[in-house]
Amino acid sequence: MRLEPRQVLAADGTVIDRREPDVSIVAARYAAMTEARLYDRKASALQRQGRLATYAPYEGQEASQVGAVAPLAAEDWLVASYRDAAAMRFHGYPWKNLLLTRMGDERGGRPPEGVNATPPSITVGGHMIHAVGIAWAEKIKGTRAVALTMFGDGATSEGDFHEAMNFAGVYRTPTVFFCQNNGWAISMPRSRQTASRTIAQKAGAYGLPGVLVDGNDVLAVEEVVAEAVERARAGEGATLIEALTYRVRGHTTADDHQRYRAREEAAGWLGKDPLERVRLWLERLGAWDEALQSEIESEASRRIEAAVAEAEAVESLSAGEIFDAMYEDPTGPLVAQRRLAERSARWA
């Protein structure tokens, strides 16, 4: 296995060892990453104001998230986690839904019809095998759809990661395992999570290819994912991708990361900012200036603010409605309990 992560754009915005990328694509990714960052900041701010419950910021991981879903077609599936709001958004899962979930409204978990993305997984590890089952079903149904699942470095320690990878290997399901190795699982550094040198090399245990990529390089991420998606569509099975990136903020808005890591560590990673290198490259080509930046930002902000307004306009579930989605047809006890709950709500 290659131990050097795949790169297209170096941190200083220069292209490494290949033909220049397509400007319009790069510009689109830049716009998406900008929107992602603005959302992340907005959500963090909303949380501080008490308008969201907790929030898991992904700052620093925008390239991984945008790059991971860029190669997916609409019929492909995304099975992602609590920190993957940007990836989900760019696979069609609305900001509004993501906000609703974070506000504490289960209707966030219901994306529009046609969006093939499951609600963000809150448990660590359990969702990867779902992407195996989904991909397997698509194979059985004879579609060309694949499933991509996103998870962290910590998630690879769960037994379910192992079973998911093993099933994908045995049944050659069209699954892409996309690990964002952001260096930390809450307070646990990657080096203490597992004694293997890389996460990518774990693929070898399942007869699957493992790929290491610079997770802060959106073009490189997109490239390796596109290759994995192609492999999957061609019936050649699954791939494990390890995107090396960094969690710039705390684990969630409730976490104080200064308790367990040195400030300097983050500083090093800030120099590898996923947006900056793209901006530099675009600027060098004359495809970026301050005016464009403002335009991108105001467009993005408009969308984000609209989503916030929409989400906040939703009336929270009534006492009766919490009984509505347990079964297709509520059972007898649920009907009775619902009546009681509505009565207490009226009294309260």
Next chain:
Amino acid sequence: MRLEPRQVLAADGTVIDRREPDVSIVAARYAAMTEARLYDRKASALQRQGRLATYAPYEGQEASQVGAVAPLAAEDWLVASYRDAAAMRFHGYPWKNLLLTRMGDERGGRPPEGVNATPPSITVGGHMIHAVGIAWAEKIKGTRAVALTMFGDGATSEGDFHEAMNFAGVYRTPTVFFCQNNGWAISMPRSRQTASRTIAQKAGAYGLPGVLVDGNDVLAVEEVVAEAVERARAGEGATLIEALTYRVRGHTTADDHQRYRAREEAAGWLGKDPLERVRLWLERLGAWDEALQSEIESEASRRIEAAVAEAEAVESLSAGEIFDAMYEDPTGPLVAQRRLAERSARWA
């Protein structure tokens, strides 16, 4: 990783590429394997007579079982499975106890004080992490004891295998993971259990060394285990050993293996019999003849028959006694239930 399994004695009893082994050791291993085989046959026969419940025969795996425990000291731990009766016996767990468990008496699970072996694991997968915890405890206590755990090829698919290996890697626990790859997990051939070429290579996912060994070659098995035990004792951490062997009989006495595998397959493996090659070598050295064989067998049979007699002389647990080992001090409801159970037993 080496893809050629380590060998000392070839199937024809010739020594491969190294100095000749010590005759007295080889003779001892031959005697142990002979006793193991006789026990296996005896237990299978007892089962057919209805004197045991079910039994999981290990014929063909005697070298793996005898070789795996030969390097262990008395204070080392063995954490093995339902098919590892021979390994357990040669680590001090009496045949009598193994028989009792198979007869359906929980007192089989209580080996004599000083025998550091846990009762055979019936669930697949869950016990490997126990060997990690035990080894870790010994490390914390500052002893030099190691823990060896035995499991099958099928067991490596369980999530608990992964978590056990990962913990062993992270904490460098003095654990030896000994996988008897006998080609089958009930009706599932090894090739469908996982898409990895070998089980041994799975060690790479945890930063641990993986070793492939001819599991029908008792001297080779003993050698690789001795190395792994030394590594563990020296504080260098765990090793995964894959012993290539073959389950000659059905999964258990209740299994009809002709439903899922061709007779010819077994035939090929019979030519690699773990006892025969040792016998040939000993014979060539003049250290074996028919008389010796009879002597070994009658000694072994005597021990086995004595164990059978002892086990069958045990009176089965009374109605009251089933309440005796739930807690150190039985709780109130257990005391009351015990009284009821004793009363019903008197009536029945």
Next chain:
Amino acid sequence: MGVMTLAQALNSALDVALDDPRVVLMGEDIGKTGGVFRITDGLQRKHGSQRVVDTPVAESGIVGAAFGMAIAGLRPIVEIQFMGFSYPAYDQVISHVARIRSRSRHRFTAPMVIRLPYGAGIGASEHHSESTEAIYTHVPGLKVVVASTPENAKGLLLAAVEDPDPVIFLEPIRAYRAARGEVPDGRYLTPIGAGMLEQRGSDISLISYGAMMRETTEAARRLAGEGVSVEVIDLRSLVPLDADMVVASVEKTGRAVVIHEAPLTGGYAAEIVALIQERALYSLRAPVRRVTGWDVTVPLRLAERHYLPSASRIMSAARSVLET
């Protein structure tokens, strides 16, 4: 129509279910061997190894993958070899299978069946005799049914496959071959949520399910011989429960015994007793008694008989209820 064992009835149900191209069977050794209990015998040969899938030894993976399939529109039926091996998959069941509908407000659902052979009495090894239905009946979002006869085994299994929600399907191991009876051909559904009034009576209600129906009806038969008029209920569906049937019965008889083989403390019988107490307290002429397994690990073969409720234990509980 034909006489079948319970095992054969299940095989027939699965065969019928596989007519639906969305149905996929998954489990350890369910292919060529037809499963530990031969419930899937011949189905892989008939329907192919894409539809009847042998899996690695990984229960969480099996249930999790089946769950993914269900989300993507298939109707998986999972076999776990023994209920005692379902625990590695418990997280998948409680955290995902039972919740995807509420988590996604109906957008994604998990119409799948998890088949669990359960119960003691065959002298099996440790973990092979479990009856831990209580860890499933307590989970909102699941349905839990228990077969007891060849006929309801087939009908309930086909109903479970058609159900839009996940169903935990318990199969009484010791009835697999012991229970024989007429089983209709083809497709028919035994409704989930409806109990079965096995026998009408007016003195006492015996309430049970699954494998314990045999001892329960045996006790009823013997009590009848003593002149007692016994009502017998086979719950069949634990969630949702046919509470009205239970309550109506106890309102009539005023006395009841609830029977299961799971341990007493926190077993499902407690829920039945609580229900009776809540809705029919004033009809009760004596405390409802629970006859259950003890609060111990199910003993191995030689002491197993001390564990399982026997017809005579049920009878003596019934007598004491009748005498108070």
Next chain:
Amino acid sequence: MGVMTLAQALNSALDVALDDPRVVLMGEDIGKTGGVFRITDGLQRKHGSQRVVDTPVAESGIVGAAFGMAIAGLRPIVEIQFMGFSYPAYDQVISHVARIRSRSRHRFTAPMVIRLPYGAGIGASEHHSESTEAIYTHVPGLKVVVASTPENAKGLLLAAVEDPDPVIFLEPIRAYRAARGEVPDGRYLTPIGAGMLEQRGSDISLISYGAMMRETTEAARRLAGEGVSVEVIDLRSLVPLDADMVVASVEKTGRAVVIHEAPLTGGYAAEIVALIQERALYSLRAPVRRVTGWDVTVPLRLAERHYLPSASRIMSAARSVLET
């Protein structure tokens, strides 16, 4: 002696427990951060990273490794971050931790503690509000205790560590900082198996545990204002249960409400009701009522208030019991 929060009391208990060189703490993020709820704050610094061990994200591994340590003579105390993340370890708990004593007829034992922060009411994400004690109380071989005050939190935890058998230790998340009270210094034990008669009364018994004690005592206070004489029991230990205390109370009052936040069906309240019904039926002047969470997935923050039993729901149940 000093005033502490429940969280601080637990921290103090762990600190004391670590005096025993056999005690090892294990869990995710329990080291430098001191755990999600800071229960282990400062302990790694004080006792070293060999005794207070940060683990990978792998609950089955944590419990399984701790179990191995216990077999080999240590006394591990495991922290699972939230009860909702304990399910991946359920197999280890039910198949091994709870059974090694019976499997080996006392030769090997698992004297270990599994700490589970539990309960709703803090507006957390999905899976962070679970109250699934019923899946543990049904397992023979385990003890299950629930802290409710700083004082009993420390005393019960120290008793759990000394217990020769495995203890599931439930910590009420919403009381971590809300509950404050005097806590003795050093080592003291609150006996496992003994309930706490919080308040004597003669008209009705309110029976609960853990986080719901707050709403329960609040309801009792308000009912007292209406002239009702309320007896309040904090069970503290679910297994083994102080059945005599419960029965004696209901024999006196003739009326009872059992309260917990877990869903109704198959919740532990059913066991309490069944017990009362069995041993005190003739004292009952009205059906015992259960006030519990509903049979739904605990709602997220915005609708959570519709789920948790409130003091007024308890009161109205109590009133209806008093009126019948």
